[in-house]
Amino acid sequence: MAQHGEVWVYAEVDDGRIADVSLELLGKGRELAGILGVQLGAVVLSSDAKALAVRLFAHGADIVYAAEDARLARYTTIPYARVLTDAIRERKPEIVLYGATPLGRDLAPRVASALKTGLTADCTDLQIGSYESAGRLYQQKLMQIRPAWGGNIIATIVSPDVLPEMATVREGVMHVPEPVEGRQGVLVEIPVALDSECDFVTLLERHTQPRRVDLRSANIIVSGGYGMGSKQGFALIHELAEVLGAAVGGSRAAVDAGFVHADHQVGQTGTTVRPKLYVACGISGAVQHRAGMEESAKILAINRDREAPIFQIAHYGIVGDVREVLPRLIKALKGKL
Amino acid sequence: MPLRIIVLAKQVPDTKNVTGEVMKPDGTLNRNALAAIFNPEDLNALEMGLELKERYGGEVIVITMGPPRAAEILKDSLCRGADRVILLSDRRFAASDTLATSYTIAQAIQTHLMPYDMVLCGRQAIDGDTAQVGPQVAEKLGISQATFADKVLEIDGGRVRIRRDLGRAQETVEARLPVLLTVPKSANSPRWPNARLLLKNRRARSGFEIEAEAKRQGRTVDQVVEGLQKKGLFIETWGAEDIAADLARIGISGSPTKVKKVESVVLAGRNLKLYSADDSGVRDLVTELVEERTFG
Numbered sequence: 001m002a003q004h005g006e007v008w009v010y011a012e013v014d015d016g017r018i019a020d021v022s023l024e025l026l027g028k029g030r031e032l033a034g035i036l037g038v039q040l041g042a043v044v045l046s047s048d049a050k051a052l053a054v055r056l057f058a059h060g061a062d063i064v065y066a067a068e069d070a071r072l073a074r075y076t077t078i079p080y081a082r083v084l085t086d087a088i089r090e091r092k093p094e095i096v097l098y099g100a101t102p103l104g105r106d107l108a109p110r111v112a113s114a115l116k117t118g119l120t121a122d123c124t125d126l127q128i129g130s131y132e133s134a135g136r137l138y139q140q141k142l143m144q145i146r147p148a149w150g151g152n153i154i155a156t157i158v159s160p161d162v163l164p165e166m167a168t169v170r171e172g173v174m175h176v177p178e179p180v181e182g183r184q185g186v187l188v189e190i191p192v193a194l195d196s197e198c199d200f201v202t203l204l205e206r207h208t209q210p211r212r213v214d215l216r217s218a219n220i221i222v223s224g225g226y227g228m229g230s231k232q233g234f235a236l237i238h239e240l241a242e243v244l245g246a247a248v249g250g251s252r253a254a255v256d257a258g259f260v261h262a263d264h265q266v267g268q269t270g271t272t273v274r275p276k277l278y279v280a281c282g283i284s285g286a287v288q289h290r291a292g293m294e295e296s297a298k299i300l301a302i303n304r305d306r307e308a309p310i311f312q313i314a315h316y317g318i319v320g321d322v323r324e325v326l327p328r329l330i331k332a333l334k335g336k337l
Numbered sequence: 338m339p340l341r342i343i344v345l346a347k348q349v350p351d352t353k354n355v356t357g358e359v360m361k362p363d364g365t366l367n368r369n370a371l372a373a374i375f376n377p378e379d380l381n382a383l384e385m386g387l388e389l390k391e392r393y394g395g396e397v398i399v400i401t402m403g404p405p406r407a408a409e410i411l412k413d414s415l416c417r418g419a420d421r422v423i424l425l426s427d428r429r430f431a432a433s434d435t436l437a438t439s440y441t442i443a444q445a446i447q448t449h450l451m452p453y454d455m456v457l458c459g460r461q462a463i464d465g466d467t468a469q470v471g472p473q474v475a476e477k478l479g480i481s482q483a484t485f486a487d488k489v490l491e492i493d494g495g496r497v498r499i500r501r502d503l504g505r506a507q508e509t510v511e512a513r514l515p516v517l518l519t520v521p522k523s524a525n526s527p528r529w530p531n532a533r534l535l536l537k538n539r540r541a542r543s544g545f546e547i548e549a550e551a552k553r554q555g556r557t558v559d560q561v562v563e564g565l566q567k568k569g570l571f572i573e574t575w576g577a578e579d580i581a582a583d584l585a586r587i588g589i590s591g592s593p594t595k596v597k598k599v600e601s602v603v604l605a606g607r608n609l610k611l612y613s614a615d616d617s618g619v620r621d622l623v624t625e626l627v628e629e630r631t632f633g
Contacts, residue, residue, distance in 0.1 A: 109469035113476035118593035121467035200481035320614025
């Protein structure tokens, strides 16, 4: 069997903490590293990189590669790309994974271009498998699985002849395994060689707004679509959510119609969720919406149209007008819970 | 200070209308079976370029890489106010992934369009949604980048101040020129083609259309090109040799990523339990959900 290099996860730092998507990737990375029989590395660049290693070990990293330098206090493209590219050239990992966040999608293509290697954007699944081309069999390659053409197709992409194999992965689609507190690993400092390229781009100001809603950590989500009819009609969604202790979600159509703020949007261009229960009210279930919620453990759909695609993926369904069914459901729940 | 602004544009299949019939057996998309449109966010990039030209003076050059028919979006660009348009088209460019595409575009810029001040492109194209070509072109050109750039605040003394909209965060950054920006749809509302320019540019022709045009007019190819150039109606058309491309880095040989397979999304069809919409149906549903411990 061929010798493989390590599996690496680029550990994104968001306001001084490791981003959730990086922890999700460590979970997947552990699985891939296990199949390949290699170690899992996490690369972290920050002015405070070494202090973040503990959390990366707890989430499954065997080795943490830390680049610690005051010039890396905030993400800027060229310095980060340079340090990461140098580390990859030096250590030759087999696979490098990034979150498909605004930062990951700024950084990863730059690194791929410098290394002249392949990069697949916005994957929703990763597997190890084989690939055959022109009579040649490539084994234990990274299968990079992603939706394309507006979510109408699922493509499996491979980079058979180049290393490292690289992909960005959509936030929220992979599970974060329970951390093992106190888990040990090897901390390796990586060099930071930067010159005048540091001042190509200067960050002058940064404002962040907290999300109005945390859909990803909700156990139950009650989501409304265009079928709620109006902003007033959407109030039933808030009412049902309150009874269930659920978070409020919305389809793109509901957001576009102004029924609910864009922070609540579930789907391909919104948040990907996998709650224990997803209640879809007046949502037809277009492919872009399903892409963001079909991994939910249970799905309850309430819609007037029996033919709506949402019923194809639902576990429970009521065919009826949401404006009549929801008040009944709220009443029945108040009696039971 | 007049600016030379290069806009990267792509003609894309209208992915809102993808059906099973437009997939070829090898899993690639039969683009001819779909309506082809100007990638929406590339129109935002063009609009940003045209507004900058209005503010600071200079020229807007639009480049696209694609089959001969991609000249359609270049004609459209001329009608919206672009000064010069370039079609990168060669059979050997076909099946390029983002790495080969960015090499080809960067090569065209470096061989013919130096020096420039800014490169603008849409945040991403609606066919692949990768958002990779912009940063990869910037890397190949050795210049800095600002993705999600929705406003150019000021250009002064070889530096540009830019607002970036990252959804949950907004940043103001200052970059040294030249710089590449990727432009999201929130940046602006693209102007419509101008009636006067529509009239003028309906006679614009790419290199692929010249021979037929010459035959029609009973003139030589050179005469036709010269005539079009004089009127600013010639769509410059460059192949691999014109941009001194390394053949190992273009098209399928320059593309490290391969499509292993493509599947249409099929709905799983779960065991749906349907309940009636009346009070008793709703009560049964709630009882079931409670018994199944669905509420946690």
